[in-house]
Amino acid sequence: MVVNAAAFIASLDGAAPAPGLNAPLEGLWWAAKGDWDQAHRIVQDDNSRDAAWVHAYLHRVEGDLGNAGYWYRQAGQPAAKDSLEAEWERIAATLLGSTT
Numbered sequence: 001m002v003v004n005a006a007a008f009i010a011s012l013d014g015a016a017p018a019p020g021l022n023a024p025l026e027g028l029w030w031a032a033k034g035d036w037d038q039a040h041r042i043v044q045d046d047n048s049r050d051a052a053w054v055h056a057y058l059h060r061v062e063g064d065l066g067n068a069g070y071w072y073r074q075a076g077q078p079a080a081k082d083s084l085e086a087e088w089e090r091i092a093a094t095l096l097g098s099t100t
Helices: 005-013 023-032 036-044 049-062 065-075 084-097
Strands: none
Touching: 005 023, 005 084, 023 036, 023 049, 023 084, 036 049, 049 065, 049 084
């Protein structure tokens, strides 16, 4: 299992996410790999606030800001205003901090 941000980022060189990741982290991993559909499939079936946050990010990536806004509210997070890259890093750091 990935236990820190450095290992999570290093795992992006692989063909699949590390085993044992929760759905939000796995979705974020697939998003970083550019597979929006796979990321979306994973988080849409998880009812957690963390999954909702990743779901919001994915709809922001897609350009669907209205849908993203709904998911930010479900996650209890403010709508992101910074770059997609900065948001990805913030989500990853937060989720990894809660799983170590």
